[in-house]
Amino acid sequence: MDCWVAVYNLTHETRLLAIHSLLQFGQVVQQHVLSSSLILVRxxxxxxxxxxxxxxxxxxxxxxxxxITEPQENWLRTVPKGNQGTNSISFYPERRMPKVKVDFIQKILDLIW
Incomplete structure (x- = not known):
């Protein structure tokens, strides 16, 4: 599975609040705005x-x-590579992104669910 999800039903005012709410699932490293009500979050x-x-x-x-839904393949093609593009925001440089152990995350999810 890819690291991207699509977030919809947004307004300009609720976009940052939505990103903050998504942090309960884990580290958000990038967002890409597709329209005023739809963003891709990585x-x-x-x-x-x-x-x-x-x-x-x-x-x-x-x-x-x-x-929150799975992004369509054609949406993912619109995401610029690197930090190019005016409607894409990277929260962490790729090479400095903290690594997280999947086993540890799975244990946390098992406790939550």
């Missing part, structure tokens, strides 16, 4: 993305819920 590990996909929706407030 996690540091595929297991983080899988945990977010299992949730499918996150309440941001009483009146705002975002959806």
């Amino acid at each position: 996690f540091a590990e595929p297991l983080f993305a899988q945990a977010a996909l299992l949730r499918r929706a996150l309440p941001l407030s009483q009146n705002s819920v975002i959806g």
Whole structure:
């Protein structure tokens, strides 16, 4: 599984709040804005993305819920390589991204679920 998830039902005001809410699943390393209501979010590990996909929706407030789904292949082709592009934000340089052990993450997910 890839590390990307698609997040929809966003507004300009709730985008940062959505990214912050996704941190409960693991480290977010990049976001790519496809439209005003849809972004692609890349996690540091595929297991983080899988945990977010299992949730499918996150309440941001009483009146705002975002959806989480698997990105379509043609959406992933729009993501620029490296830090090029004005609508893509990398949170960590690739070579400095912290490494996380998948076994440890799996144990945490087993405790949560």
